[in-house]
Amino acid sequence: MSPRLFLHVFTIQSRKLMSYRADFWVSSVFAFLTELAIMYFLWRAIFAESGMDRIGGFSFEALILYYVAAILLGKLIRGNDRDVTVSTDIYEGSLTRYLLYPSSYFKFKYAEHVGTMIPSAIQLVIFGVLYLSLSGAPADVHVTPATVGMTVISVAVSNLLHFALLYPIQLVAFWADNVWSLNVMFRFACMMLGGLLLPLSMFPEWARPVLNVLPFRYLFDVPAMTLLGRHSVAEWMTGVAASLLWIAALGIATRLIWNRGTKSYTGVGI
Amino acid sequence: MIEVAKLSKSFFVHRKDPGFWGSVRSLVSREKVEKAAVNAVEFNVGEGEIVGLVGANGAGKTTLVKMLAGIVHPTSGDATVLGFRPWERDNRFRRQIALIMGQKAQLWWDLPAEDCFLLLREIYQIPESQFRASLDYLSGVLDVRDQLNIQIRRLSLGERMKMELMASLLHTPRVVFLDEPTIGLDLTAQRAIRDFILDYRVEHRPAMILTSHYMEDIERLCERILIMREGEIVYDGALRDVVERYARTKIVTAHLRKTGENVCADEQLAELGDVLECNEHLVRIKVPRTGVADAAATVLGRFPVADLSIEDEDVGSIVERIMQSKERMP
Structure with missing residues (x-):
């Protein structure tokens, strides 16, 4: 796929999403504030009840800032995952047109996926700056130009990793008519094991080795902790390298699934 | 340009009993049935030829076209289109073919037609001057210049079909598969599409395979027809010979x-x-x-x-x- 085509698909997708004004503002303001409010009141109650100053290495203020970062970066990394329509394309036969094009379907869909990041990036800037200017950074959080730079790279890699994980799941539609339940399980696994519901440092000791070998922690936990200055450069580099290894492995698996799947594709009807 | 040798395709379909208990039973076990859609068909199509592919519903016409366009893998047999095996989906092959399906919209519904065409220009890497010339020619002949900036989903069926034709021909393909291109259109639109296909054939001399349930399409556009019945080609010859031999x-x-x-x-x-x-x-x-x-x-x-x-x-x-x-x- 040529860079010009990638850019073209990317801009069409972002233009399309931003043309739905109501959806843009509802998803930015309402969804973000609701998620944050739940975490705020839940953790305030936990901190008050336990009487502790720090839980899992986080002060209350640092924890809320972690959630702000994880939710906003998470939107950027996941893009609009409901718009990854690979399974629908297979089920409804729309894949046919992409099979005719002299272009990679995977790259086409990834360009669309990246296009959904633009509205999320706008939301990240608005709410991130707004939150930091209203509350200020807590003492145990160190956002610096270096952590921001490392986070930008982390987000780009995590975005590709998220897509590389989601794509083969959607390809199951070649054999199963409905992959909705798999999508729901995948979303839940990402949120739980990726650090969107809970910082991974709060998981019990025995669970950490398991979390370290799974790809999910590189999705949200690593970028958020990097931004907040809680990961060293070495930890960050390990995270990026592990993500790239996972992307390569998933890429091979995806190619095998795609080759088998397209052999059984009928394009709806015979 | 198209050479087909003993090409076959079978599908496995699940059979489910009707009703509630049928659905419950299907959760545990389903009967798998093999259906032969295309059975050892053989034919060739040359440059500038429009071949009509006719047959009843389920005769295997669309499956055959999908195999030749590289969408569906055959079960056995072989075929080459422009020297390529279609299902290997070589980009050099895909740049030279087009498939137009009257029953399946292929353009992006939320985009105006011209945006779709610009995207296709990038996909097919059409040089700017060739793209502008093709767009000008096609929109003029099909009389849709005024509709180019309207979202696809807001166009009438006839206008949409014209846009689909334009989208498929912008890269001037050398092989064109037309699967029921006039289905659902009024008589004026049907005539316009037929005239256009004939013009396009004179101008570019592609090999074309046309499937249609409208005999007028076949009579007007094709000198040769293939008749399919239950996955097999039962007649391959000139349209006028059908009358002479079988009337x-x-x-x-x-x-x-x-x-x-x-x-x-x-x-x-x-x-x-x-x-x-x-x-x-x-x-x-x-x-x-x-x-x-x-x-x-x-x-x-x-x-x-x-x-x-x-x-x-x-x-x-x-x-x-x-x-x-x-x-x-x-």
């Missing part, structure tokens, strides 16, 4: 002078053949081909004929008979 009857039509005579009461009329129409002005009889000369002579001798014509059986009826017949056509 069993002819229609004798006599326009009568006004004499007041009741010709319809004549007993010999029914002996000539099937009387399709009879009144004081006109008699139409379907007669066996072997007896057409006698029938014409009898009509001329017995009735006050002002004008007489002898026509072949309607080609659509012949093709339909071949499609439904159980025997293999010679």
Whole structure:
């Protein structure tokens, strides 16, 4: 796929999403504030009840800032995952047109996926700056130009990793008519094991080795902790390298699934 | 340009009993049934040729077209299009073909047509000057210049089909598969699409395969047809030969002078053949081909004929008979 085509698909997708004004503002303001409010009141109650100053290495203020970062970066990394329509394309036969094009379907869909990041990036800037200017950074959080730079790279890699994980799941539609339940399980696994519901440092000791070998922690936990200055450069580099290894492995698996799947594709009807 | 050798495709489909318990049972076990959609078909199509592919629903036409366009893998056999195996989906192959499906929108619904075309320009890497020339030619011939900036989903069916045609031909493909391109269109739009296809053929000389349930499409556009029945090609030859080889009857039509005579009461009329129409002005009889000369002579001798014509059986009826017949056509 040529860079010009990638850019073209990317801009069409972002233009399309931003043309739905109501959806843009509802998803930015309402969804973000609701998620944050739940975490705020839940953790305030936990901190008050336990009487502790720090839980899992986080002060209350640092924890809320972690959630702000994880939710906003998470939107950027996941893009609009409901718009990854690979399974629908297979089920409804729309894949046919992409099979005719002299272009990679995977790259086409990834360009669309990246296009959904633009509205999320706008939301990240608005709410991130707004939150930091209203509350200020807590003492145990160190956002610096270096952590921001490392986070930008982390987000780009995590975005590709998220897509590389989601794509083969959607390809199951070649054999199963409905992959909705798999999508729901995948979303839940990402949120739980990726650090969107809970910082991974709060998981019990025995669970950490398991979390370290799974790809999910590189999705949200690593970028958020990097931004907040809680990961060293070495930890960050390990995270990026592990993500790239996972992307390569998933890429091979995806190619095998795609080759088998397209052999059984009928394009709806015979 | 298209060479097909013993190409076959079978599908496995799940059979489910109807009703609630059928659905419950299918959670545990489902019956898998093999269905042969295309069975060892063989034919070639040359440059500038438009070949009509006709057959009843489920005869395997669309599956055959999908295999030749590289969408569906065959179960066995071989085919090459422009020297490529379609299902290997080489980009050099995909740059030179187009598939237009009348029943399946292929453009992006939320985008205006021109945005879709710009995206296709990038996909097919069409040079700017060639793109502008093609866009200008196609939008002019199809008369849709004023609709280029309207979202696809807001266009009428006819306009949308014209846009689909444009989108598929912008890269000037050398092989074009047209799967029911006029389905659902009104007569004016059907005629416009047919005229356009003929113009396009003269201009670019592509190999085309056309499937359609409208015999008028086939008669107007194709000199050669393939008739498919239950996955097999039962006739491959010139359209006019279908009439010569398989027409069993002819229609004798006599326009009568006004004499007041009741010709319809004549007993010999029914002996000539099937009387399709009879009144004081006109008699139409379907007669066996072997007896057409006698029938014409009898009509001329017995009735006050002002004008007489002898026509072949309607080609659509012949093709339909071949499609439904159980025997293999010679």
